[in-house]
Amino acid sequence: MSKEKTSLGFKRSILAQSQQEKTTQTLQQTLFDLVDLALQGKQAHWNVVGAHFRSVHLQLDEIIDSLREASDEVAERIATLGVSPEGRSAAVAEHTRLEAYPAGGQSTAATVSNFADRLASTIQGLRQAIETVGELDPISEDLLIGVSASLEKHLWMLQAQED
Amino acid sequence: MSKEKTSLGFKRSILAQSQQEKTTQTLQQTLFDLVDLALQGKQAHWNVVGAHFRSVHLQLDEIIDSLREASDEVAERIATLGVSPEGRSAAVAEHTRLEAYPAGGQSTAATVSNFADRLASTIQGLRQAIETVGELDPISEDLLIGVSASLEKHLWMLQAQED
Amino acid sequence: MSKEKTSLGFKRSILAQSQQEKTTQTLQQTLFDLVDLALQGKQAHWNVVGAHFRSVHLQLDEIIDSLREASDEVAERIATLGVSPEGRSAAVAEHTRLEAYPAGGQSTAATVSNFADRLASTIQGLRQAIETVGELDPISEDLLIGVSASLEKHLWMLQAQED
Amino acid sequence: MSKEKTSLGFKRSILAQSQQEKTTQTLQQTLFDLVDLALQGKQAHWNVVGAHFRSVHLQLDEIIDSLREASDEVAERIATLGVSPEGRSAAVAEHTRLEAYPAGGQSTAATVSNFADRLASTIQGLRQAIETVGELDPISEDLLIGVSASLEKHLWMLQAQED
Amino acid sequence: MSKEKTSLGFKRSILAQSQQEKTTQTLQQTLFDLVDLALQGKQAHWNVVGAHFRSVHLQLDEIIDSLREASDEVAERIATLGVSPEGRSAAVAEHTRLEAYPAGGQSTAATVSNFADRLASTIQGLRQAIETVGELDPISEDLLIGVSASLEKHLWMLQAQED
């Protein structure tokens, strides 16, 4: 356990300097995607219209709960590793890798399709992050696997609704 | 009850056209502030350090719960009035009236002071919104009064901690 | 606080005679609509058929819960003001301002449309009642604003399902 | 299991045509009484005055809960058998076999006696219905036995209060 | 109460020898159907695809809960009567009276229709079993009536979704 102070000023560092930097950069990029996807989820939750409104409206809130819990865990892992996490709106808007969600009311079919696309992109990013941190920090890897497993199951339940 | 289709495509409109426009514009500006403040709250929750860490860390999560519930109610009121609510990251970053939260780790004192300033700004915006919609729609006015009452109590409990 | 006996025989009357009469008449008409709409809701809940059966079946029960709670509050407000509330089947059938619900099995689309029309009528009546009692009794006004806010949100979630 | 379509349009019919008709007619008459008695219960709940007010007020709500649950079960049994249940206010007012509840405020003694009479009538109707459906459909018979058992116990606890 | 040892080795037998044999044979056949239908339900739950995916996916799990509880009660009733219940996969596959569920992914419409057919067959078997044991053991009859009542209601809610 390294004894030099971390950037958040902690006296005890869990990882060595080089592992810490690469791990937290990877986690930070994941954090941008997760926070942005939660905001897109609320946008979708509020703007969906059509015959399956109620079912999609409720399902989105369950996914948003998973996303918010995930972003909290990822950000607190960054802090646990001694680095400052970033989740402010301008930074999220700038660094997210997700395509913007379309404006205005959306039919249930378009909502399912649009959100599933962005959920799939987020999972793709998570898969890469798992590979990267897998060689640096097994705890962070385990955390990201848990997040991805949960989102992949949501993806199934979303895309099982497409014709 | 007006019978022309609303912008979300609803057949039944609760308010007349002119009332609806001004009411939902006011609610939309409030929504930008509330979503941004919740993101700033998480930023503060993750980046606080110092002797009162635990207490401030927990208190911020209570405020964030209030803010998320409030933004959901305001956005769904906009939809109830037949208009599409907007809460995507780029739009929030562009339209928020709040000063950006400082980057990096913050002491507990700085955290309390910075967040209290932004909470006060949000309340100021709510007070103006209450006046505006008070003459257009008593239901929306009642909703905003409830939101402001809750945030003002949080403001007390935050600034009572300043020396 | 007036000291003459109310029609329920109470010794203390909260409102003056003239305020009390107009307020309770307005509340009584609202009560007829709310009790009738709850009965129509059960009728719809039992008679809906078609592909969205389960979702509409469950949603109607949530609206019925709101309606029953609202009618209880309105009736007990009438009693609080010293007047006997009326909610028997024959009186409800005679005085309701709502169009009768169609007989027999109904498709989910027809169920949503029929019930949304009657819900919109009830909200229209509530909006007028809020204006009327607003000048007579702020407690009753506040109660009706709460009822209307809840029903307007249900209306959104119903009509968001119409094509 | 008969294969002709039922009046609600179902493809699979649990009972043969003749059993189904007589069973659902008997259940429908029971439904009218149960819905009407629940409305009378609320009327009594709102209009009772006098020394034991609070106790009777609360006891009525417990009986109303039993009645609402019972009417839901009976109506859904009718639908299960493929026939459209009827519970709209005008139909209830026309077909109920119960004597109308008296108008205006009622003393606790009168409330207990009036409501016990109507509860006894409802039980009498249920006893006849049990005999009728006992030879047609054991599932419906079992359901009505459960309803009657619950209402007979309420009758005991009501009439144990009469002098 | 007979005193000869039962096939499970119990010293006290609730039914006479002949009643016991016929009753437990009837219950055993019912058990085969119920265990098989629960397995088919899971198969359907995992393989459904299409626009109503989420609603059907959830509804099937509620039916499976009823089926598992029912098979547990029936099997324990057989054991209570002193006979060994049989529920192993090969025996279930051999003795079930239900048509096999189709392989692979199924649309929501096909899922509803296929499962409703098998649910109707199970109910038909239960109706016959009720008649058979009705003359041998009122406790077992009562148990089967409860099981059938629950499954018949599920059948209504399934087939109300067919066009």
Added chain:
Amino acid sequence: MSKEKTSLGFKRSILAQSQQEKTTQTLQQTLFDLVDLALQGKQAHWNVVGAHFRSVHLQLDEIIDSLREASDEVAERIATLGVSPEGRSAAVAEHTRLEAYPAGGQSTAATVSNFADRLASTIQGLRQAIETVGELDPISEDLLIGVSASLEKHLWMLQAQED
């Protein structure tokens, strides 16, 4: 519904005079057995010793819960039918049909065997009572079937422990 006063002084009698007498006598004898068996259960619960102590100690309390609930239901059914139920210690000791439980500490094997014998006697009495009231009052019959079903299942779980 008969209108002569019952022995508890009620104005409304659910059964005719002759049905009521035979039904309540049968229920009363059942009540004596159930109250006595619950007392024997506590005696056993307190006096069991040996290697399976803990398991038998806990199992007896579950059976006692069933017995107390059952005796409450039977006694309140007698009262519902307008007759005074009897459950005082001297009357129970005189009228119980159960053999007395042996005094002092008992091994777990003796406890299981002794209590199973008395539970079997109680079930035998219930079976006869079901036949008797089956022709007089279907509600009481249904209640006793439920009681017997529960006790028979407990008997299985007790005697499955005997070698």
Added chain:
Amino acid sequence: MSKEKTSLGFKRSILAQSQQEKTTQTLQQTLFDLVDLALQGKQAHWNVVGAHFRSVHLQLDEIIDSLREASDEVAERIATLGVSPEGRSAAVAEHTRLEAYPAGGQSTAATVSNFADRLASTIQGLRQAIETVGELDPISEDLLIGVSASLEKHLWMLQAQED
């Protein structure tokens, strides 16, 4: 800690022989009163009639809960001290020090008065027992003080209802 075997066959005895005998005899007499009073409480609960029926009916069940919990604790304390507790119906009927409860239906006033008398007798017995065991075993004394405190509070709430 004495090493001779207790009458329940335990190898470790918490009290010396002479303390154990007197303590358990005193606890046993208390147990007879508590079990008998619980039976009288159920008798009263089932046989009360009159205007305050509901209130007294519910209050008795709360007292019975206290009595059953108390008798369980006292009996298990006897067993803890290595002696066999006695609670069978014939022994209770013979050894109880309480006057028998009157037969048949009782008015609410008579019920309250009769039961308060027996509750007061039980408390008197407990007071004597507390003095006796106070010099022998502080754990048993503490247990009886807890029981008496609870019953004395019930006595207050019962006799506060007498005129």
Added chain:
Amino acid sequence: MSKEKTSLGFKRSILAQSQQEKTTQTLQQTLFDLVDLALQGKQAHWNVVGAHFRSVHLQLDEIIDSLREASDEVAERIATLGVSPEGRSAAVAEHTRLEAYPAGGQSTAATVSNFADRLASTIQGLRQAIETVGELDPISEDLLIGVSASLEKHLWMLQAQED
């Protein structure tokens, strides 16, 4: 939002100086009445005797819960506005506007009547306070309307018990 320090030393004041003073004075007077009425309620709860003892005893505790919650909300609103709330026993005794509660045991009828009188006075005070703060601070007005609505309902349920 004014920037001068409040009397509790806060840096941000929600209301202007003159509005703040009048609003908090009005809230403070209400606070004296509410704290005093809660103490009177406990006095009544402990000293009531007579036939309906139990029912009134329980009802008073429900009212006390409402009063304690209300006084907490009012006091914290005063602090939110930057002013020190006052609730010590001597100050309450000096400034309460309520008539003192009579000493010693009180019959249930006297208890109901005495407490209803003081509850009515409190409501009268609240009504005036609502008018005063209605022009100064809508959040405080809304809070007081909520308090009054709750107390008026309690008043109804109390005085409905008077002959």
Added chain:
Amino acid sequence: MSKEKTSLGFKRSILAQSQQEKTTQTLQQTLFDLVDLALQGKQAHWNVVGAHFRSVHLQLDEIIDSLREASDEVAERIATLGVSPEGRSAAVAEHTRLEAYPAGGQSTAATVSNFADRLASTIQGLRQAIETVGELDPISEDLLIGVSASLEKHLWMLQAQED
């Protein structure tokens, strides 16, 4: 058990006349202190300011809960012994033995110190009361020991915060 009527009019007195007087006087003085300390606790809860605000604010509410529960138990013990308890604001203000709490906003350090002093005084009074009633009534002694144990633990957790 004495048979002369107590001052609350009860027919059965648990203690002899002389024991009862001294016991209830001692309990009454304790009641004055406990009610006053709860009011001081709320005063402190509302007026605390400074860095540890939130922690002290919450801790005080936990102590107040203990105090309110304790005063309820003590007052009901007085009533159980047949004497009228006294807890009105003027009597509390006159008879409390506690020093008045200082007016206006208080720092967290002053709040902790001031409240710990008054809590220590209350415990001193309780210690004397335990001695006094120890020779008169073991049930009351036990109740006061429980109250003191709880308050002493709160004292520890308060004064452990002083520098």
Added chain:
Amino acid sequence: MSKEKTSLGFKRSILAQSQQEKTTQTLQQTLFDLVDLALQGKQAHWNVVGAHFRSVHLQLDEIIDSLREASDEVAERIATLGVSPEGRSAAVAEHTRLEAYPAGGQSTAATVSNFADRLASTIQGLRQAIETVGELDPISEDLLIGVSASLEKHLWMLQAQED
């Protein structure tokens, strides 16, 4: 993320074709074992007899809960990867790798031993599956590790009971 349609018809495939095939085949074989073991568990739960009946009966239900949850997770993982899971009775009977459970009543010792053998076989299969998928899909590997960890703990608690 591959874009060719999966066998369940999904548009987005999480794994490449070759990884997907081998992963889902391995998961499918695990699914057969898990579903069969749950059926064997119920068989054992119903057919166990002997002195430890109750303990083994309850323990088996806890293992069955783990098995059912595991089979649901494994099957839904297969579907998430776009392939149709198979769990019908005939397929399970054909493909399970577990030895058949013996017919008829089994002593507790035989039950523990027989079931522990089959549980050990299932774990052996899981261990191999973990190795296989470990190189193909970390999410599936993680899922199987969790399943095996839970079953291994159950195995300990079962075989700790063998002599």
Added chain:
Amino acid sequence: MSKEKTSLGFKRSILAQSQQEKTTQTLQQTLFDLVDLALQGKQAHWNVVGAHFRSVHLQLDEIIDSLREASDEVAERIATLGVSPEGRSAAVAEHTRLEAYPAGGQSTAATVSNFADRLASTIQGLRQAIETVGELDPISEDLLIGVSASLEKHLWMLQAQED
């Protein structure tokens, strides 16, 4: 209340110097036994094998819960009296009065016997401690009586399992 500083640095001491020393020494010795017995309990919980494994395994965890709660209360009582409690592993190992628990796997019979012996020793120590502190501090005496009552009941339930 003494005013000299305690060894934990508190300004207010509840007991006089000499009482405090003897009381806390006695409590500290009890604390060593309780902490050690909880560790032995876990050792037994992990190392038990044999036919009653599950029952003993669960029962030990219930005893451990009691022991942990007891050691926390005793340690916090020491702190409340102003003295530093000691519970570190080396100190516990040195000062415990209990015989060491045997190493390795233990049969259920040996586990019950070994643990009952050590539980009996702990109770013996508690009995002496009760006598010692009984003359120094009634609050501590009451605490130890509660602890011993709970452990004596556990002893009964353990040794009732020995042959």
Added chain:
Amino acid sequence: MSKEKTSLGFKRSILAQSQQEKTTQTLQQTLFDLVDLALQGKQAHWNVVGAHFRSVHLQLDEIIDSLREASDEVAERIATLGVSPEGRSAAVAEHTRLEAYPAGGQSTAATVSNFADRLASTIQGLRQAIETVGELDPISEDLLIGVSASLEKHLWMLQAQED
């Protein structure tokens, strides 16, 4: 799956002999640290004094809960692998790798720093153990990763409080 008997006498061994030995030795060393750290945590919880007393006092109990749960899981994993776990006080005192916690009262700052140091040492040991067992048993590796993730998060929340 090896068939030779394990040291706890189990017939089925999950790991091969050599894997089992190294894995359980590593787990056993972790167990010593975890049990010792939990005892140190209680020592700290009881002996902390100073300004943030309450916050640190509560936070330590949350960490202790995590540690106790972790030591239970690790010990039961050792037993699952067929080896006897060791957790007795003398063995823990001898084998723990943690520096002893300082004696007597500790300020909050010293408490946080001392406990964070020992928590960091424990994590360091866990990190090494994860590497060691990662090549022997993926289930044990997964368990240790979960334990370390939880303790690392606690470390963040502790050291974020240091200046």
